[in-house]
Amino acid sequence: MPITLALALLVFCAGYAALFVAPDEATMHEIQRIFYFHVPLWTAMTVVLSIACFSNIAWLVSRRPMWDLLGVASAEVGVLCCTGGLITGMLWGKPVWGIWWTWDPRLTSTFILWLLYISYLLLRELIEDPHLRATLSAVFGIFAYLDLPIVLLATTLWPRGQHPQPVLFGGPKSINHTMLTVFFLCMISIVSVMILILADRYRLEKLRFEADELRVEIESREMDSQSAPSVQGIVGKGLVHE
Amino acid sequence: MNALRATFTLFAKECRLEFRTRELLTATVVFSLIIIVFFNFAFDPTPAEARRFGPGLLWIAFFFAGSLMVNPSFAREQTNDTLDALRMAPIPSFAVLSAKMLANLLFLSIAEAILVPVFSVFYNVSLVGILGRLIVVLVLGTVGLVTTGTVFSAISAHARMRELLLPVLLLPFLTPLLIAAVSTTISLFGDAQELDRTWIVFLIGFDVVFLTTSWLLSDFLAEG
Numbered sequence: 084m085p086i087t088l089a090l091a092l093l094v095f096c097a098g099y100a101a102l103f104v105a106p107d108e109a110t111m112h113e114i115q116r117i118f119y120f121h122v123p124l125w126t127a128m129t130v131v132l133s134i135a136c137f138s139n140i141a142w143l144v145s146r147r148p149m150w151d152l153l154g155v156a157s158a159e160v161g162v163l164c165c166t167g168g169l170i171t172g173m174l175w176g177k178p179v180w181g182i183w184w185t186w187d188p189r190l191t192s193t194f195i196l197w198l199l200y201i202s203y204l205l206l207r208e209l210i211e212d213p214h215l216r217a218t219l220s221a222v223f224g225i226f227a228y229l230d231l232p233i234v235l236l237a238t239t240l241w242p243r244g245q246h247p248q249p250v251l252f253g254g255p256k257s258i259n260h261t262m263l264t265v266f267f268l269c270m271i272s273i274v275s276v277m278i279l280i281l282a283d284r285y286r287l288e289k290l291r292f293e294a295d296e297l298r299v300e301i302e303s304r305e306m307d308s309q310s311a312p313s314v315q316g317i318v319g320k321g322l323v324h325e
Numbered sequence: 326m327n328a329l330r331a332t333f334t335l336f337a338k339e340c341r342l343e344f345r346t347r348e349l350l351t352a353t354v355v356f357s358l359i360i361i362v363f364f365n366f367a368f369d370p371t372p373a374e375a376r377r378f379g380p381g382l383l384w385i386a387f388f389f390a391g392s393l394m395v396n397p398s399f400a401r402e403q404t405n406d407t408l409d410a411l412r413m414a415p416i417p418s419f420a421v422l423s424a425k426m427l428a429n430l431l432f433l434s435i436a437e438a439i440l441v442p443v444f445s446v447f448y449n450v451s452l453v454g455i456l457g458r459l460i461v462v463l464v465l466g467t468v469g470l471v472t473t474g475t476v477f478s479a480i481s482a483h484a485r486m487r488e489l490l491l492p493v494l495l496l497p498f499l500t501p502l503l504i505a506a507v508s509t510t511i512s513l514f515g516d517a518q519e520l521d522r523t524w525i526v527f528l529i530g531f532d533v534v535f536l537t538t539s540w541l542l543s544d545f546l547a548e549g
Contacts (some may be wrong), residue, residue, distance in 0.1 A: 143545055190499075198497035202370035206494060209484035215548070219480045222542050223494065226476070229538060230498050234533060240523060241508065 090275055097265075097272040105265040107186050113176050119266060121171040123273035125193075128164035131157045131277055132200070132228065139224035142217055151217035152292060154224060155207060156201050156284040160277055165197045187240035200229040213295070329345065331416035335424030342401075343432060351395065353390045353436045360386040361444055375448035380510030383444055384503055388470065391433050392492040395474035398425045401483035418547035420542050422475060425490055426539075429471040437463055455513050458520045465528035466506035472532065473498060476539050479546045 103121035108115035138154035171181045172190070184190065203224055210216040267325075343349055364382045367376070371402075402408040411421050441459070445452050452459060474495055480489040510522040 088467065134329045135530060143542075162522070195497050197501050202490075202494045202497065206480065206484060206490065209486055209490055211485070212483070214481055218545050218548050222482055222545050226535070229534065232499070233534070237504040237527065240527065241504050262406070277547065289346065 087279065089278055091271070093268075093272045097269045100265045101269050105262050106259055108262075111179055112155040117171050118174045119269040120273065121168060121175060123270040124164050124168040124171065126270060127274045127277040128168060130274060131164060131281060132161040132196075134281070135161055135224060136228040136322055139221035139228075142221045143225075147180060148217075148292060149289070149324070150253050151221070152219075153285055154221060155204075156288050158203055158224065159284060160281045162197065162204065163280070164277055165193060165200070169193060170199065180283055186193045186238075188235060188241070192231070192234040197229055199230065203227060252301045327418050328417045331414075331420040332424045332427070335411075335421060336396070336427045339424060339428035340431065341412070344426070349394060349434055350435060353394045353432070354439050356393065356468065357386040357390040357436060357440050358443065360389065361440070361447060365447070368520065370448070374424045376450055376514050377446065377511070379448055380514055381449050381507050383441070384506050384510065386440065387433070387437060387467070388496065388499060388503060390436065391429075391467075391470045391474055391490070392495045394433060394436075394487075395429050395478045395495075396488055396491050397473065398475055398478045400478070400487060403482060404451070405425060412547055417543075419543040422479065422539060422543045422546065425478075426470065426471055427474045429475055430467060433467050433471055434464075437467065450514065455518050458513055458518075459510070462506060462509045462528070466502060467533060468507065468532045469502045469535065470499065472535050472539060476535075476542075476546065512516070 097119075101116055105116065105119065107113070135154055136156035138157060139151045142154060144148035162273060169190075176185070204221055205219060207220050275283050284324055328398055361382065363369075364378075370378060399408065402411065403446045412418075435505075441452070441463070459526065466514065474491075477498070481487040481494060484490050505524045505527045509521050509528070512519050512521045
């Protein structure tokens with residue numbers, strides 16, 4: 084609870100700073116402020132999906148249920164970040180580029196990434212057996228994660244492009260100091276929020292798993308107790324000596 | 326039984342099963358033909374446009390048909406629980422997977438061998454002088470398609486709605502392969518008739534990466 088409250092305060096500060104403290108950008112003006120949310124969402128997505136891939140491998144190696152639960156939780160949060168990133172990107176693209184969407188390498192590859200992880204979640208829904216579901220979706224998750232750099236490479240080699248060159252790293256060093264501070268504040272707060280959601284989602288999945296285990300146990304006990312009276316009946320009729 | 330012999334035996338089994346009825350091949354060829362015919366009515370292309378858009382059409386037809394064709398690979402083993410028998414056999418699990426990959430490669434290649442000349446006749450695209458290079462592109466693209474297609478069919482075989490699920494899993498995954506295959510074929514159909522080296526390396530890379538990953542993960546796929 085204290086962590087949630089502290090994080091809520093941090094998010095409030097970051098939001099306030101992004102909207103009111105950070106200076107106006109020279110060419111894009113107000114719409115540039117969406118970057119304070121847009122870029123951190125991508126960072127959070129990268130972190131969370133890397134956790135998903137690690138969990139998939141860990142499940143295949145160790146077969147401990149926690150890795151499967153963490154895998155699905157992080158894939159869901161990854162899809163959430165990706166959806167947020169795509170929407171904020173489109174909201175920014177319309178006024179600045181004049182279009183909602185363009186088939187540029189980064190847009191295309193993130194959209195394919197979104198499709199891949201949606202299909203991962205769909206696959207999980209459609210396999211009944213829990214152990215099989217965990218193993219097969221882990222294999223698919225590893226394939227999907229491996230596909231990402233290849234998608235990015237293919238879309239980069241494909242001769243179209245609209246995205247700007249790197250601004251923070253490797254680009255011209257002319258960013259306002261306040262802007263940079265606000266940007267990192269937003270980065271920390273959004274990544275932390277996503278990790279908090281991930282932790283909560285993991286807890287929920289763990290409770291579901293435990294509930295399923297208990298249900299199976301109850302069913303097996305019920306089956307035992309159904310067979311038990313017949314033995315007593317036999318004893319009562321004197322067919323079996325106690 | 327060594328792995329190579331097991332693969333060959335299982336590959337022969339797959340071929341015998343298919344060539345007894347030829348239902349998979351017939352359905353795939355007819356499905357692709359329908360896409361080729363529909364393209365004409367959807368876009369009404371001039372000969373120049375057919376050369377420009379033809380490669381995309383061809384590959385979309387192959388990808389869609391391929392994603393349906395690989396579906397029965399594992400699904401038909403479930404009818405009589407023959408997958409359990411394969412799993413119990415003292416052979417490496419990759420032998421089962423690779424036999425199915427080889428069989429799918431053969432079936433899809435046969436379908437392509439029928440469809441490419443038909444496409445060439447229907448849309449007046451001459452293949453003279455580029456046929457050898459076109460075969461290289463077709464083989465590299467098809468290997469990537471059937472490798473991942475067979476793996477994903479092993480995954481989707483255990484799911485509900487598997488016929489619909491497989492293309493949903495497979496097609497987004499194959500986007501880089503589609504981009505590479507179409508780009509190479511476009512440059513081949515262009516005036517220069519050149520084979521783009523970068524894309525050929527890319528196609529080889531894709532095939533190698535996912536063939537290796539399939540080999541590494543084949544034991545887990547066999548659990549299903």
